Amino acid sequence: MLVLLGSAGNISMAATPAYQLHWQHDFSAAEQAKLSQWLAFSSQATLNQLGPYPFEMQLYLYRRPGNEPVPWANTWREHSQQIHFYVAPQFNKAQFIADWTAYHEMAHLALPYLGRRHAWFAEGFASYMQYQIMQQAGLIDSAASHISTKFAVQRKHYLQQHSMADTAALLLSQRRFAAGYWGGAQFFVVAERLLQQQGKAPLNQQIQRYQQCCRLQDTNLQQVIRSLDSVSDSTVFSQLLQQFNQLPAAQFLQLYQL
Ligand SMILES: [Zn+2]
Incomplete structure (x- = not known):
């Protein structure tokens, strides 16, 4: 599993990196570049508004066929602050960035898990x-x-x-x-x-x-x-x-x- 460190560049007070990427399926180099840029943009936009967060987001990526860039995503908080993104890599970077899912999921992490x-x-x-x-x-x-x-x-x-x-x-x-x-x-x-x-x-x-x-x-x-x-x-x-x-x-x- 390839792990990349990411950081929200303009948040100078953040001591910990903003997020860590986890490639759960095989993605081509071009797909990884595109998806990395999307999540760099999304995390920076989110943390500009709500952060910095006092923890590192753990972002997991999976392939999934779909007719939208992110057919499914969810958060998981058991041992770390995780978001699992199921992505359809045929969409382009602009389409990923225009999709609301990443902003929604990253916003969730601003609050603790509050129960069903x-x-x-x-x-x-x-x-x-x-x-x-x-x-x-x-x-x-x-x-x-x-x-x-x-x-x-x-x-x-x-x-x-x-x-x-x-x-x-x-x-x-x-x-x-x-x-x-x-x-x-x-x-x-x-x-x-x-x-x-x-x-x-x-x-x-x-x-x-x-x-x-x-x-x-x-x-x-x-x-x-x-x-x-x-x-x-x-x-x-x-x-x-x-x-x-x-x-x-x-x-x-x-x-x-x-
Ligand atoms: Zn939600």
């Missing part, structure tokens, strides 16, 4: 951040408009008495992934807005601070929320979580005009 019950939070976070990262990298014009377009088609699922969190969790358990993800992402849409209203730094900067103080300590959602309140010197996150857990979803959407 809180998958709505983890997926909402990664879904929200993938477009923030892509906007910052110049790949899309407006993250906000992408996110609201994605949620618009799922909004009907949330016009009801169960809470936002319960509804998103139920949709995920029914494998209605887009519905669960983009409902969960509304937590971060509102958090961003509340931070701005209170004169606080934007969410991505709060996540950057979180990496340094708390990322390696926290192991559950309650701790993450407490840490995010602390780094933002606010109660934005705990109060919002309470509303996300307790208000009827329809009322939540009305309250925040979502």
Whole structure:
């Protein structure tokens, strides 16, 4: 197995390399060059927004036939912070870079694994951040408009008495992934807005601070929320979580005009 070290070039304070590549299948030299450049770009774009991370990402690559550049990917956290990318190497570098998957998966690693019950939070976070990262990298014009377009088609699922969190969790358990993800992402849409209203730094900067103080300590959602309140010197996150857990979803959407 060939292992390459990578680093996010413009993050001078990062003591550890940003990531390590693991080629799990045979890839030609040209394919390796293309995929290495894609992951260098993706990690730099992600860490510019959310990092540096206080750990090295372990990136595993597998071949898989598909009609998109990354037909499947997932994170795995047992012994290290891993992302497994199943890639269709016939696509070109620009097509890999334009694909949202790497930004989504790398964003996941900004938070600890939160358990199945809180998958709505983890997926909402990664879904929200993938477009923030892509906007910052110049790949899309407006993250906000992408996110609201994605949620618009799922909004009907949330016009009801169960809470936002319960509804998103139920949709995920029914494998209605887009519905669960983009409902969960509304937590971060509102958090961003509340931070701005209170004169606080934007969410991505709060996540950057979180990496340094708390990322390696926290192991559950309650701790993450407490840490995010602390780094933002606010109660934005705990109060919002309470509303996300307790208000009827329809009322939540009305309250925040979502
Ligand atoms: Zn995800």
